[in-house]
Amino acid sequence: MSIDYQSLAVKGVQALTPYQPGKPIDELARELGLNPDSIIKLASNENPLGPSPRALAAVREALHDLCRYPDGNGFELKQALSARFGVKLSQLTLGNGSNDVLEVITRCFADQQSEVVFSQYAFAVYALVTQAIGATGVSVPARDYGHDLDAMAEAVTDLTKLVFVANPNNPTGTVHGAKAIGAFLDRIPARVLVVLDEAYCEYRQADDAVDALALLERHPNLIITRTFSKAWGLASLRAGYSISSAEIANVLNRVRQPFNVDNLALTAATAVLDDEEYLQRSREVNAEGMKQLETAFGKMGLAYIPSAGNFIAVDVGDKAADVNQSLLEQGVIVRPIAGYGMPRHLRVSIGLPEENDRFIESLARALDALPAAESGRGV
Ligand SMILES: *Cc1c(COP(=O)(O)O)cnc(C)c1O
Numbered sequence: 001m002s003i004d005y006q007s008l009a010v011k012g013v014q015a016l017t018p019y020q021p022g023k024p025i026d027e028l029a030r031e032l033g034l035n036p037d038s039i040i041k042l043a044s045n046e047n048p049l050g051p052s053p054r055a056l057a058a059v060r061e062a063l064h065d066l067c068r069y070p071d072g073n074g075f076e077l078k079q080a081l082s083a084r085f086g087v088k089l090s091q092l093t094l095g096n097g098s099n100d101v102l103e104v105i106t107r108c109f110a111d112q113q114s115e116v117v118f119s120q121y122a123f124a125v126y127a128l129v130t131q132a133i134g135a136t137g138v139s140v141p142a143r144d145y146g147h148d149l150d151a152m153a154e155a156v157t158d159l160t161k162l163v164f165v166a167n168p169n170n171p172t173g174t175v176h177g178a179k180a181i182g183a184f185l186d187r188i189p190a191r192v193l194v195v196l197d198e199a200y201c202e203y204r205q206a207d208d209a210v211d212a213l214a215l216l217e218r219h220p221n222l223i224i225t226r227t228f229s230k231a232w233g234l235a236s237l238r239a240g241y242s243i244s245s246a247e248i249a250n251v252l253n254r255v256r257q258p259f260n261v262d263n264l265a266l267t268a269a270t271a272v273l274d275d276e277e278y279l280q281r282s283r284e285v286n287a288e289g290m291k292q293l294e295t296a297f298g299k300m301g302l303a304y305i306p307s308a309g310n311f312i313a314v315d316v317g318d319k320a321a322d323v324n325q326s327l328l329e330q331g332v333i334v335r336p337i338a339g340y341g342m343p344r345h346l347r348v349s350i351g352l353p354e355e356n357d358r359f360i361e362s363l364a365r366a367l368d369a370l371p372a373a374e375s376g377r378g379v
Contacts, residue, residue: 010134011134012131012132012133012134012135013131013132015131016128016131016132017339019124019125019128020124020339021044022041022043022044022333022335023041023043023328023333024041025039025041025333028328028331028333032328032329032331034331038331039331039332039333040331040332040333040351040355040358040359041333041349042311042332042333042334042348042349042350042351042355042356042359043333043334043335043347043349044235044335044349045170045200045229045230045309045310045311045349046229046230046233046235046349047230047231047232047233047235047282047310048285048289048349048350048351048352048355049233049278049281049282049285049352050233051233051234051268051272052232052233052271052272052275052278053275053278054271054272054274054275054278055233055234055268055269055271055272055275056268057271058267058268058270058271059237059264059267059268059271061267062263062264062267063264065263066263068263069259069263070259070261070262070263070266071263071266072258072259074092074094074261074266075089076266076270077094077239077241077261077266077269077270077273078092078094080269080270080273080274081241081243081273084273085213085243086213087213087243088246090246090249090250091243091244091245091246091249092241092242092243092249093241093242093244093249093252093253093256094239094240094241094256094260094261094266095225095239095240095241095242095256095260095261096238096239096240096257096260096261096262096265097227097229097238097239097240098197098199098225098226098227098229098240098241098242099125099240100238100240100256100260101225101240101241101242101252101256102125102126102129102164102195102197102225103125103129103132104252104255104256105162105193105195105223105225105242105252106129106130106133106135106162107129107133107255108251108252108254108255109161109162109193109251110130110133110135110161110162111133111134111135111161112133112134112135113135113159114135114136114159114160114161114162115135115136115137115138115157115159115160115161116130116135116136116137116138116160116161116162116163116164117138117140117152117155117156117160117162117163117164118130118137118138118139118140118152118163118164118165119139119140119142119146119147119148119152119164119165119166119169120139120140120141120142120341121142121145121169121171121172121340121341121342122139122147122164122166122169123164123166123169123170123171123197123199124339124340126164126166127139135161136159138155138160140152140155142172142174144174145172145174145305145313146169146172146174146175146176147165147166147167147169147174147176149165149176149180149181149183149184150184152165152184153184153187153188156188156189156192160192161192161193162192162193162194162195163188163192163193163194163195164195164197165181165184165194165195165196165197166197166199167181167196167197167198167201167210168200168201168203168204168307168308168309170199170200170309170311170347171311171313171335171337171340171342171345171347172305172307172313172342173305173306173307173308173309173311173312173313174305174306174307174308175204175308176210177209177210178209178210178211181196181210181212181215182215185215185218185219185222188219188221190219190220190221191221192221193221193222193223193248194219194221194222194223195223195225196210196212196215196222196223196224196225197225198210198212198224198225198226199225199226199227199229199230200230200231200308200309200310201226202230202231202232202279202282202283203230203231203282203283203286203308203309203310204308205283205287205308212224212243213243216243216244216245220245220247220248222244223242223243223244223248224242224243224244225240225241225242226240226241226242226243227239227240227241228240228265228268228269228272230309230310231279231282231283231286231310232269232272232273232278232279232282233272233278233282234265234268234269234272237262237264237265237268237269238261238262238265239261239265239266239268239269285350285352286310286350288353289350289351289352289353289356290307290312290350292353292356292357292360293312293314293348293350293356293359293360294306294312296356296360297312297314300363300364300367302314302315302316303315305345310349310350311335311347311348311349311350312347312348312350313337313342313345313346313347313348314345314346314348315344315345316344316345316346316363316366316367317344317367317370318343318344319370320336320338320343320344320345320346321336321338321343322366322370323346323363323366323367323370324336324346326362326365326366326369327346327359327362327363327366330362330365330366331362332358332359332362332363334346334347334348334349334359335347335348335349
């Protein structure tokens with residue numbers, strides 16, 4: 001008799017749908033017989049500038065040490081982070097991307113008896129890691145695509161161990177200001193941990209940008225997570241971190257794998273923290289590209305969700321899947337988000353000006369090919 005090995009997996013894992021990443025350029029090239037150089041990818045919120053020259057130079061130097069294990073404590077990167085943010089080394093936990101940290105947090109603090117609260121349309125990884133450990137995910141209906149923080153606070157029960165808040169959120173780009181986040185934290189019992197996922201915090205321009213580090217002093221149950229994958233331009237190297245109380249960091253550091261961040265990632269991340277010019281350019285290119293897309297959507301009569309990230313979700317109508325297919329055939333990769341319960345939207349990462357132009361032209365062509373009633377354009 002043959003054994004059904006899938007049925008041996010723990011219950012949460014059996015029902016798990018894997019995270020759907022943006023389509024890689026080479027995969028689309030293979031599928032459609034396109035030249036990879038002719039394809040643009042605006043699907044994974046990557047930094048369109050390419051990596052910082054300082055990060056590249058540091059990585060080249062570090063190649064000679066590939067035979068050695070990395071520093072499992074990440075001392076130099078932690079020192080650089082500590083100097084930048086004025087936190088103690090003992091408050092930092094490094095991860096193989098911040099996804100790793102999110103998973104470690106969940107495994108450390110929730111189990112099969114726990115509830116984990118997050119918002120509808122929130123970053124998919126929260127629901128995924130919650131389900132993988134067999135905890136119960138509580139998805140709180142969004143308000144105008146953003147987190148309904150009042151409803152989330154009300155969703156906390158005696159069983160709740162963790163609350164995830166993405167600020168800004170992916171894929172919607174919605175964001176809450178300092179006052180709203182502070183008031184929310186005031187309502188959460190100290191025994192419940194709040195993860196404030198700030199993967200896009202470097203892009204924020206508003207005056208009321210959350211000073212999460214100041215909140216940490218008043219709320220010892222707060223864990224801030226950040227990443228080098230977006231504004232810092234190192235998505236391929238996998239480096240993220242959390243800032244928390246030293247007590248919580250101590251717990252997380254017990255569970256993470258001893259060498260979870262490799263030496264190239266540590267080296268590049270440390271080097272790029274010194275490259276203020278790169279960060280500044282990332283911000284500028286993003287702000288300009290965002291305007292470029294918003295203006296184009298306005299002219300095309302397409303509704304979009306105002307975004308504080310390096311991406312924007314645009315409503316292209318009932319036939320979003322067809323629009324996406326047409327974009328792919330034109331060599332433009334964006335991210336359909338039907339899996340998030342947003343079947344009319346496509347999420348587009350902000351690219352270089354010429355990439356944004358190419359996307360806008362391709363989108364116009366895709367919409368023109370649809371019957372007028374289905375194009376999502378307002379009257
Ligand atoms: C991209 C992203 C992350 C970080 O991913 P890593 O590459 O693993 O650091 C975390 N949270 C959100 C909301 C994101 O969009």
